[in-house]
Amino acid sequence: MDSSIQAFLEKLENKSPGEKEFHQAVEEVIGSVWDYYQNNPRYHRANVLERMVEPERIIIFRVPWVDDRGEVRVNRGYRIEFNSALGPYKGGLRFHASVTLSILKFLGFEQTFKNSLTGLPMGGGKGGSDFSPKGKSDSEIMRFCQAFMNELYRHIGANTDVPAGDIGVGGREIGYMFGQYKKLKNEFTGVLTGKGLTWGGSLIRPEATGFGAVYFVRHMLLRLGMDIEGLKIGVSGFGNVAWGAISKINELGGKVVTISGPDGYVYDPDGIKDEKVDYLLELRTSNNDIVEPYAHEFGVTFVPDKRPWEVPMDVAMPCATENEVNLEDAKLLVKNGCYLLAEASNMGCTADAVDYLTKTIGYAPGKAVNAGGVAVSGLEMSQNSMRISWPRDEVDARLKIIMEDIHDTCVNFGKIPGTGNRVDYVKGANIGGFVKVADAMLAQGVV
């Protein structure tokens, strides 16, 4: 049995050399749960943490496909089946040039805790490919999705592993993968979530991650005696999560002043609203992965090669990708008056930024804030099992309750003693997520 965090992490690093994103995600969780773990002998006697950081299964496969010029291309496909203590493996597929084993292991590890926090019966998984959809034609996307599913289909299933979308995988890609799965298995099942509404999808699933994140932020604000109305909010990214968050912020009377892409950020002091929000969908389907055209379309400022965190804002909501806020960004945000940062992206802040933000202003991690996406995926699975579709209001009402429960869990486990009202949301989310998974693993024996 390891006696210190240091020894535990060293062992992990030796076992998985160079996987820095994975190490970062594990270190954050271990830091939060270590004392709790040591004080509960039933967990450490059964070596639960060491079992938790080892994925149950990793599948890596070749994905060969033919591009529009007739050339054969090869990408690498992955599925990390991380933990099935609470239910079938569940988590998204990411198609992006930056995808590596380390990134998917960090995402799968985080997903296990996130799914646990939702209270729904879902284990943790993640997958994807280093395939970049940028600049690809629709038929190339279809051929790639089919080639990817030609291998993945034998490993997944409605009761085994249920993938969904993530960066680079939206409704179109889920459609092509679902079609290929159905063809190969001769089975129409809820094997993927994020499906179209006419073929097994759930209302609110496209909006769920962004909506859920804003519901979570609202609960953080309510504890401080505030609300969204009248606040200036900075968002990064311009994809599905940003779009959902911006729509809900507008509905609740807040103003979103930034969005961003790999090319830079847009500053729109009048607020991103009405037809400007619809324009985000157009930008996304153009497959170019740049945000600059927004600035030209609406005559506002575009700042190339920079992130939006230099703009003064009350609340910051990173909605793009991992490590998009570093310590310098965090300091600048606080200096300019920001008093709350909620990650809608997964591990949006670097470790030193998290540390700084937790000590200075309100901060909440992605695994709590963005859990609304996978929560509605879980509701999609329930609807598929029952072969019914719930109305929009019903799904939204359930999402609201789930986000409030996750917030309460964070507060219960994360109150900082002696500080009056302050909450360490990282600790709260990690311990809250850990307990359910650990108890289920104990109950199910050494498997």
Ligand code: 2IT
């Ligand atoms: O990071 C995430 O939670 C997702 N990409 C959604 C996963 C899901 O299964 O809906």
